Amino acid sequence: MLRVPLNLASKPFFNNRKFYAATLLLSLLLVGLSAANLLLYLAHRSQSLRLNRELADQTAEARRLEQEQQEIWARLQRPETEDFLDLVDYLNPLIAQRTFSWTRFLNQLENLVPHKVQIVAIAPRIVEREIVVEIFCNARSGADYIAFISRLEADSDFYQVNLMSEDLSKSPNFVGKHYQLEVKYRVQPPRERADAGEATFDHAPGSVP
DSSP states (O other): OOOOOOOOOSSOOOOOHHHHHHHHHHHHHHHHHHHHHHHHHHHHHHHHHHHHHHHHHHHHHHHHHHHHHHHHHHHHTSHHHHHHHHHHHHHHHHHHHHTOOHHHHHHHHHHHSOTTEEEEEEEEEEETTEEEEEEEEEESSHHHHHHHHHHHHHSTTEEEEEEEEEEEOOSTTOOSEEEEEEEEEOOOOHHHHHHTTOOOOSSOTTOOO
16 A cells, blocks of 8 residues: 655644754854954953053153253253363373383383393373383394383283384494384282382272362
8 A cells, every 4th residue: 555645734843953953053153252252352452551551651761761861961061061071081191190100110111121122212191091102112133122022912011012113223323123112001900009119099090089
């Protein structure tokens, strides 16, 4: 016997479980994405507020420093300040020269000069808080001059020895060459000068009393 499936109900029954399940899953996914976006927004907003506060603080600090700089420049441009700075520039080389001990320097140089080298002149000067000494000498041979240079370089108080000029000596009764040297001289600290029995000063080189 042939069976034909017939649904004679006026409102047929449909199975909506799959539809409801898919709708629920999509709703949960949408809620999760919304929550993630909200958390990201709050994090970025908090970071943006923090950066804005830091920028405002740095801007205020820059303005404060700029104002302090302007005040300092205004004080430095006063006539009395300019006179004081000129006085500082004038006094610093004088104070540095007071620390130069001719006795100690000449005693050292006497021990370093070879027998066949003749010292003609010595001219110390202050250059950027360093003592630069020009030494004019006569040497009978290049070997004697090299020996003098080697002794200067070996001494701990002399450094940066440079030959400035070399020419035939014009000194009477002297056969050899005339040399002009430039060497930097390290000033002995005040405590060492006091131990050596030399006069000391209260002011350090490059300072203002």
